Amino acid sequence: MHRMTRRRRYRLSKGIVLLAGLVGLGAACGDDPSTTPGAIEPAPLPDPQVPGYSFPETESAIYGWVENGDASSVALHAWGLWAALTAETEQVVDGQRLRVFETWLTPSDIITDAQDTARDLRPTATLNQHSATSTTVDARITGFVKYDPSASDFAQTNDLFSQAALNQLIVDGARDIPAFPNTAVTLKPVFMKLSKAAGQYQQVPAWPGPPDPVKAFPPKDWGQCIWIDLNDSGAGAAQGGVDTTCTEGSRSDATTYGLGRFVSFVDGDTVYVLKAMHVTTKETTRWTWQTYWWTPNPDAPHPPSSASIAAARPAQLTGAPANYAHCSSYQMVDPVQPETGGMNAGQPVYCYNPWLEAEFKSSDLPNSTPLAGAANDVGVQTNCMSCHAYASWSKDKVEDTQSKFYTGDRYVDLQSTEFDGLLRLDFAWSIQQNAK
Secondary structure, eight states: OOOOOOOBBBBBBTEEETTTTTTTTTHHHHHHHOOOOOOOOOOOOOOOOTTOOOOOHHHHHHHHHHHHHHHHHHHHHHHHHHHHHHHHEEETTTEEEEEEGGSSSOOOHHTTTTTSSOOOOOOOBOHHHHTSOOOOOOTTEOOOOOOOHHHHHHHHHHTTTTTHHHHHHHHHTTTBBBOTTTTTTTEEEEEEEGGHHHHHHEEEEOOOOOOSOOOOOOGSSSEEEEEETTOOOOOSSSSSSBSSSOOOOOOHHHHEEEEGOOOOEEEEEEEEEEEEEEEEEETTTTOOEEEEEEOOTTTTTTTTTTTTHHOOOOOOOSGGGGEEEEEOSSSSSOOOOOOSSOOOOSEEBBBBOTTTTOOOGGGGOOOOOOOOTTTOOOOOBHHHHHHHOOOOOSSOOHHHHHHHHHSSOOOOOOGGGGGTSSSOOOOHHHEEEEEE
8 A cells, every 4th residue: 555645844853963164155045044943844956057967867868978978968967966965955953054965854754754753864874885794894984865855755655665565566476666756866975973072183084096906995995094174164274185194193284174175064072074975866767876975186086086077067066065076877888788688798887986885895796797807896896886776675585685686897687587586676775775
């Protein structure tokens, strides 16, 4: 039975406040945000007024970019999404406006369907993506999943977080859940927790680019860092500098950044800085995939981003969000293969997040397949689309489904016999992880 979607209002959990020092906050909005509302409405994705960007874009246009190798259009589209997601809304909490993505619902919010009750806008916890692997991760790294209003309404209406409903679809012979609408957006923000009690200056690893030869590459092995001044709400003195010593006495102004360079918020004695975010949209059958991470030099980021991707960054993207790099994977391999009946051939298309996938080792990616002479079985050889194509539900072995399907970059046939007996989840691992 489908539940009817209701208009939802959610009260903000006490004590959560956006960081006061975000770049240009008061001036950009034109008035003093001094009133805290009683409820938070999930904001629709706005139009950031970026020339050449539209949402939802047509599937034919996006497929045309891919088939024609139009990387600049792909990059611009991802930047437009980032500008829209990180835009400030008119909703105010403790004198600060919330960004669009912060207002959206988590799977837990969708499941409970609370009415005028408290919800935590940022329920940071260890990521399922990390806890599902044997890799040791930095305990300061936390995150959560968010659904935009159209995705959350669709998931609720179709009971997509109900184990009983998913099992019934399998009993009824379905191979797929209903497909999300083309306006659907889901994302996974990743934050680093920094305690003020630990001091004014906090050391944070800085991505140096993929290792050569390739291997599992967790942040503890990156060999360089930057420093964040928790007392500086501005940009700081650093202009792209990194510290390659990373000892207590190695900090300098040239490697120290202010909180104004980061999308961030504070909760009591803890500052949360946004280090990364996966974003996917249902504008095509296989969704679009883009991932963002903070970088000390946004004009010349390391792979899997590039200076050419950075050059497509629009003027409308300013302040803290302009300090992030991205890569996008709108195809699994190059040349692009069809949704069904294709081959695992051609060149790999790598797109991963340094804070999420780079640490994966071969044992974390058991479903990997060699491609173009490479094993494609470590995190820096992954592609978001390939891994999420395997998102599925098992009626009998729910716990086993995700880990056995983690994979490096490869072609995935959406009608593969690998899915026999499973219910495909329209690329949404978050359904498999959160269904009750």
